[in-house]
Amino acid sequence: MAHGRSVRLYLVDGSPTGIITAEIMNWTGHVLVTPRSRLAEALQRSEATRTGIYFLVGDDPDQPSKARVYVGEGDSVVDRIKSHAKDSQKDFWTRACIVTSKDANLTKAHARYLENRFVELTKSADRANVANGNEPARKSLPESDVADMEFFIDQVQVILPVVGFDFLRPKAQGQTNTIDELPATTGTRLDLIMTSGKHGYEARAVEFDGEITVLAGSRGTTESFVTNIYASLRQQLINDGRLIPTNNPNFVEFSEDVTFASPSAAAAVITNRNTNGRTAWRLVQTGQTLKEWQDSQLEIPSGDN
Structure with missing residues (x-):
């Protein structure tokens, strides 16, 4: 505890x-x-x-x-x-x-x-x-x-x-299989997935302590859309070699784990358009959207979580 x-x-x-x-x-x-x-x-x-x-x-x-x-x-x-x-x-x-x-x-x-x-x-x-x-x-x-x-x-x-320095904070990595394996820390770790049958991409992430880390090997679409407020962030990740081309021209792939400040920022980089990350990401274990899980936590009586 x-x-x-x-x-x-x-x-x-x-x-x-x-x-x-x-x-x-x-x-x-x-x-x-x-x-x-x-x-x-x-x-x-x-x-x-x-x-x-x-x-x-x-x-x-x-x-x-x-x-x-x-x-x-x-x-x-x-x-x-x-x-x-x-x-x-x-x-x-x-x-x-x-x-x-x-x-x-x-x-x-x-x-x-x-x-x-x-x-x-x-x-x-x-x-x-x-x-x-x-x-x-x-x-x-x-x-x-x-x-x-x-x-x-x-x-x-x-x-x-x-005091504003996070460079020593370990990133969440890998996938936790059961709730019993969660580390005893101040935050809850959630394994997330985002897929698209239409566009064919699949991305996995971990949310922990208010950050979301998209895991290496996750894929995003190359399809271009007009509106993406995170377009400059996506381009920077490409320039840095952290988001790279694949053998399939329809996809880009994360070459390493990348941490984002919000689920929507992570989702927008993957979909290449404005995306509500709270509804796009789903929990691996339950299939709930991130929004559904967060809303359910508000219904738990004080002292029970």
């Missing part, structure tokens, strides 16, 4: 788009987030002088449908970030996130371990492209320190989406 968590946010200047600090009760970690335009001010804070790790995040100019992330570490984070700010090879980033420890017990060895793990996790989640040229070597730590650092990582994975 999933338990609630409390995250404390502090808007340093009262603005939700300015400098933000974030903490979790009974966790020694501290997160500092700043837009690049406020970097000089943020780096004057004491947190930036500690040993820690940092993320430089922005749109990937080579693949606009994904973010780009640079993961780094340093004895004094401020010095490393200052050098990156002057590096023309890292002009992509628009926000920085600094993760340190309030009790100053995070060592250089810990930071190097965390850097390696966060590069691994970012690549595994596949929500952003990693800007690090070489994957940093993992620092060998005592077993107890590894356990502490893995707990530290778990907290960072909770807190980063709260």
